[in-house]
Amino acid sequence: MAMPALIETRGLSKHFGGIFAVDRLDFAVNAGELVGLIGPNGSGKTTTINLLTGHLKIDAGQVRLRGERVDGAAASVFAARGVGRTFQITQLFSRMSVIENMLVPGLARAHAEKRVVLGEARKHLEFLGLASLETLQAKNLSGGQQKLLELGRALMLKPEILFLDEPFAGVNPYLRDEIIGFVKTLHEAGRTFVIVDHDLDAIQRLVHRLVVMSRGKKIADGPLAEVRTNPAVITAYSGV
Amino acid sequence: MLDYFLIQSANGIVIGVIYALIATGLTIIFALLKIVNFAHGELYMMGGYFGYYVITLAGVPPLPAVVAAMAISFAFAVAIERGLLTPLYSPGMERKSDYGILITFGLAVFLRNIAIIIFGPFPLRPPSFFDGDLVLGGLIISYDRLVAAGGGLLILVLLIFFLNRTVWGQALNAVSQSRESASIVGINSERMYMFAFGLGGALAGGAGALVAPIYSLSPSMGLVPDTQAFVIVILGGLGSVSGSIIAGILLGLSENLFIAFLPDPNRGPSYANAFGLFIMMLVLLFRPTGIFGRHHAAME
């Protein structure tokens, strides 16, 4: 029997008023994958992430984590089970220090020991180049540093899968390369990623598999080269 | 029994119109400044006293005194806005929502207590608009109540006309929808905030002046309308002046019928205020951010 997918949805649906933001989506990510999720504005990408991390209630369908149903669980349950995420607009604990931002997810884990968590937090800050900013309040960081801190905070969950919502939006080219480097390193260390972004160039440099959504539906899913030449994708993007 | 029902209904409509006046002011302030004015009931109280002193000290007849009370309340509210609320507009200000809550709450405590000193703790009653009662079969209603309801409705009609048909009204509306786009078309949004707070104060003050001959004035008279106005705003939908009017009249009516039909006559009047609050708690439970949830999400 095959291993169940790390995270999987069946018939996932969500509507706001009369509009289906996500419409019967079937989608699976296996452990160790690095998947890009793209689509025009309003195609349901962020809604999908919100549904897959417990930040929105599902209207219909299922979400399975390693084969086990988790739909309906709170966001904190997803986090506790190793599902990390970042947000389209960076969401930090502004009036708390950098290290405190890192400690929150660390100490929220079951049986977390403060000394160990502190060590992990410092290690991640070192990795992200934020070590010298430890005592600064998060609101005083630059926009780029805030993005990195948000990534670092997600890492403190020891996540198996990380959803990054537009990590390259509003980021200068230098930081963009840096983030690509971080994701590659973390992926090589065994982490699974799903990345939503409009920066197709950055996505192409990173991912092996591309999923394309349009109007709440999945219209393409496969290896990068294949999806790029898919006529349905070209139609969706040209807006015809 | 039917007569009693009629009288209670008429009283309910009168107080409902007054509630509507207070609530529309609260709505306008929230729509523009994005704060809930916890001192709104105290502006209503001050308006009542302004009217009283215009009558007793300046010898102005009761009806024009209502207009004078509104004008003074407007100026008073503008002074408050200039003195306390301008930090809300600076872009660097943190936790604006907290600031708005605490500063207006502090203002309410201050006004309530300074009113005791200036106006005294004992109820004051200005002269009637017109003496006597209107008797229509079983329905008996004092002329003062008729004037309060009529005056209140007139103010509301003028307000709706003002908001929809005048340049200033439309500028207010524009700023409430988007401060940025409004400033692009040349509207000075800070002046609109000032004006909105003044207008809210004038409406509350007018309400206070209108009910003064019916209920008398006391420094703590703002406490109940303060919370009732929130009920109405939440029921009627924020930014919706017509919603506030309908919800205000409905609340006044249902409160009075509640008193009329509570089996225990001693407890009825006492629980009448709790009744409106209870309705509000239920509304908040089922619509936790009120009808204006989306506005709140954009706050801060």
Next chain:
Amino acid sequence: MRAPDILLSLLLAGLAAAFPFLVNAYWLHVMIIGMIYAIIAASWSLLAGFAGQFSFGHVAFVAIGGYTAGILAVSLHVPLPLGMLAGIVAAALIGAGVGWTCLRMSGPYLAIFTMAFSEVLRITIVTENEITGGPGGLNVPQLFHAQTDLPYYYLILALLVVSVVGMMLVLASRWGLFFRAIRENEQAAAAAGVKVTRFRILACAIASGVAGLAGGFYAPYIGILTPDVASQDQMGLVVAMAIVGGVETLPGVVAGAIAVEFMVEALRSYGQWRLVLFGLLLLLTMRFARNGLLAPGWLAIRRLAVLQGQRLIRGTAD
């Protein structure tokens, strides 16, 4: 704890122990009332300043604690200490219930809801006079049969120290970290694995329970409990105390509460002007010194002291 903090704590402990012998009975009474307010204001700060839930119904839990102890003692002859304990439990449970009810509310909505809760409770106490004594008040038996307030003083001192130190320990623990994370950003806290529902309710329960403790002590100390304990003016006084002290430092809030209560009494001859002054104090503090007056003041004094100390050590005369 740093050296100046330890020194100051010892100094304060000595002063607190000796206080009853330094003042007359009147000022001892004022101090006791000030310490009751200190407990209420500190617990409000935990809820509002740290957990970010601006409740304007906090005094309702003081009433719940007081009336539970009082009614149990008067109607059912339950011993007072047991009644006070029941008051704490009742306040914490009802607080948890209110916290659960307003889980989906924040900012002004939560403030309005809690204010309404408090008013409904107050009106109920006024109306149900067969049980509560109504507006005339409930006569609560004494806790101690002593000639002076001395036993009350040491009891409230102990309760103040235990509750404030206890809350400070909670705030310094991971619970406190989660409270602040939820205050800053509920969505991000959930994404970070914080059980938002649990900790929001927990913050309400702790703060309400501590307020209930203050009420449970207040009832037998004063001997007569009126619905006014849950009035909005009382709430205003508590908020003023916390804001003046600096809402994000509990020792600052305690100092703020005691200082404000002493000012209230010192200005007694000015009658009604007192509450006006406190309203004004609250307004001016919010308007011009949002971090409070006392906590930043203390920090400045300590910085100066440390600086002077360093100069002394270096032995320079610049």
